[in-house]
Amino acid sequence: MGDLSEDLERCLCDCACDEARAAKARCSCEEGRVREAKRVLLSERQRLLDELHANQRGIDAIDHMLHRVSCECVPRRASANSGEGASHE
Incomplete structure (x- = not known):
């Protein structure tokens, strides 16, 4: 395993963090500025959480529409057949 500062930079780069911010961390x-390193980590964590929540809202919306489509959409063939049957009676 690498040294802590290298691992920190690698971790942030793997999370699609801006290279300049990863280098700053x-x-x-x-330099032993723990608070600053933690601040960068925490802000990147928040950014990832915000992306996760936005993606989750999108997934929830799609799931809702899938449910509505399953419940409310009537296949054309079935509605056409029911219309023909009604006219014969």
């Missing part, structure tokens, strides 16, 4: 860690 690494530098802060190397």
Whole structure:
């Protein structure tokens, strides 16, 4: 395993963090500025959570529409057949 500052930078890069912010966190860690390194980590964590929640809302909306389509959409063939049957009676 690498040294902490390298692992920190790698972690942030893997999370699609801006390279400049990842380098800033690494530098802060190397210089012993723990609060600054943690601040970068926490802000990136929040960014990822915001993306996750936005994606979850999209998934929920699609699930809702899938349910509505299953319940409310009548196949054309079935509605056409019922219309023909009604006219013969």
